[in-house]
Amino acid sequence: MSTTTDRMVRKSVTVAAPLAVAFEVFTAQIEAWWPMASHHIGQADCAAVVIEPQAGGRWFERGVDGSECDWGRVLLWDAPNRVMLMWQLNAQFQFDRSIETEVDVCFTAIDARTTRVDLEHRCLDAYGADAPAMREAFNSPNGWNGMLEHFAQVAGTLAAARA
Amino acid sequence: MKAALAQASARRFAALGDPTRLQVFALISRAPLSVAEVAAQLPVSRPAVSQHLKVLADAGLVQLETIGTRNHYRPDTDGVASLRDFIDSLWDVGLARFKLQAEKVARERAAAQQRKEKR
Numbered sequence: 001m002s003t004t005t006d007r008m009v010r011k012s013v014t015v016a017a018p019l020a021v022a023f024e025v026f027t028a029q030i031e032a033w034w035p036m037a038s039h040h041i042g043q044a045d046c047a048a049v050v051i052e053p054q055a056g057g058r059w060f061e062r063g064v065d066g067s068e069c070d071w072g073r074v075l076l077w078d079a080p081n082r083v084m085l086m087w088q089l090n091a092q093f094q095f096d097r098s099i100e101t102e103v104d105v106c107f108t109a110i111d112a113r114t115t116r117v118d119l120e121h122r123c124l125d126a127y128g129a130d131a132p133a134m135r136e137a138f139n140s141p142n143g144w145n146g147m148l149e150h151f152a153q154v155a156g157t158l159a160a161a162r163a
Numbered sequence: 164m165k166a167a168l169a170q171a172s173a174r175r176f177a178a179l180g181d182p183t184r185l186q187v188f189a190l191i192s193r194a195p196l197s198v199a200e201v202a203a204q205l206p207v208s209r210p211a212v213s214q215h216l217k218v219l220a221d222a223g224l225v226q227l228e229t230i231g232t233r234n235h236y237r238p239d240t241d242g243v244a245s246l247r248d249f250i251d252s253l254w255d256v257g258l259a260r261f262k263l264q265a266e267k268v269a270r271e272r273a274a275a276q277q278r279k280e281k282r
Contacts, residue, residue: 011254015269017266017268017269021265022265025261033260033263119258
């Protein structure tokens, strides 16, 4: 189930996992499910994506060489029910302090073994504020090729999931 | 996701799902090219390239541009450059993968618990 407005992406998924497991996998094992693990932000291969478990904590990627690249930060930490993150990646999937979008994720126990996850990615108009710069970013070889690879990978993952 | 947006995204993914078309799109995304120029860089005939470009154009991925007598194709940034569209698709895939991983971990923990109880 999903709905989308101009400023927001909203998704829900129900998983056959207890509340605590769903929360843990979402927050502590991002690298195990994030679609773009191979298209990480940093130069080095990604070893882990870390969400520090407290409001004000960092959200960053750690490379196998120990280097760190920010994705954003933690706005709200209410384990195992809710986590709200500030996602600060620009059109080229690089950290940009001026981009402030919110990812709000709520976990609800349907029963002891089933959890519903409701996700909202809000304030996406942060990307529309500077349309010429966005266009330039997309037109640059880096931006375009990056997006192309992302598209190709997402398309491939979707196709594999449907097969 | 709005139905129209979902349809547009599905068309784009379908268009890029073909390996040759993906290569054609990759070339165009680097520099505007004519049909002949694309055909020269790939082991594909000009009519086949034209056909692929038509599919990419219909999907909103490339645009035909005429300068003088020269026709070439360039990326359709309005069609493709909607980051919100992209983020929408990203979460679709992300949550599908998250579901697989969460359920795998839940099964492993349940099995470990059962083994512990048997001992």
